[in-house]
């Protein structure tokens with residue numbers, strides 16, 4: 001009424017205490033109109049009637065306020081409101097970048113990074129991390145996911161070249177038949193397995209469970225990798241638990257693996273999950289300057305496989 005708009009400024013303490021506004025507020029009466037209340041549907045009707053000094057009455061009725069289900073705000077209206085709320089606080093470039101990020105929220109794999117940009121309190125970021133932990137789902141690779149398989153494996157090899165016995169540049173040149181065969185070998189029943197840690201479409205980690213072809217009751221864990229942006233959130237542990245569960249389900253008696261001797265992260269992850277040093281050492285096939293350590297986890301045959309959802 002006074003500003004021709006409602007903005008943050010309208011609620012500023014000096015405005016709320018403004019004698020002119022307080023005097024005006026005393027003339028306002030709010031009354032329920034049973035006719036409006038009786039209306040069904042999604043409408044939230046409101047009528048404002050102003051009685052002017054000459055006795056003339058001016059009335060306007062609105063069934064749907066902007067932003068209600070019956071009258072969604074347009075992109076321009078939302079932006080106008082957002083800019084009205086923050087533009088005085090943030091510099092223009094920052095405001096525009098955040099606005100763009102918010103419009104793309106559903107495609108954002110990194111919610112914590114966005115919140116960090118917004119400089120939301122650390123407490124909220126910690127809550128989001130907790131929430132995301134619950135959103136990450138460990139599932140098996142599916143037979144049709146050949147391209148995804150290649151993509152995840154190459155991401156791991158490129159990002160952590162000192163952790164694996166294969167070289168990304170060499171693996172990248174392998175023909176599609178290689179990925180088709182490999183995918184078949186980890187998705188066909190009774191063979192190997194590949195687990196993915198997924199948050200919606202995004203894959204944040206992976207691992208293989210490999211049956212030992214020589215001995216019927218042993219298996220190996222290989223290629224365990226978690227994207228750096230998602231480490232220390234329990235994903236590695238979750239992937240490993242999935243392989244251990246799979247191994248028990250398959251009737252295997254033990255799982256072995258090779259871990260980089262220099263990686264305290266990998267070694268403590270495996271030790272924490274029940275793997276112990278076998279005493280065997282080797283050099284990493286792709287880098288003879290690095291040593292790898294063999295670890296093993298044995299299960300007693302009587303150990304039950306508790307039912308759990310793996311997706």
Ligand SMILES: CC(C)(COP(=O)(O)OP(=O)(O)OC[C@H]1O[C@@H](n2cnc3c(N)ncnc32)[C@H](O)[C@@H]1OP(=O)(O)O)[C@@H](O)C(=O)NCCC(=O)NCCS
Nearest residue numbers: 160163224225226231232233234235236237259265266269
């Ligand atoms: C090793 C790796 C898979 C761990 O994944 P992660 O999701 O970060 O691991 P988690 O969050 O599940 O951690 C589980 C435990 O491992 C240990 N751990 C993980 N990262 C660690 C680190 N950087 N330093 C010390 N301990 C670490 C901790 O004991 C942790 O438990 P806590 O968080 O309760 O203390 C990950 O760091 C990675 O992908 N590294 C590069 C590839 C690699 O080395 N793979 C192993 C090949 S054998």
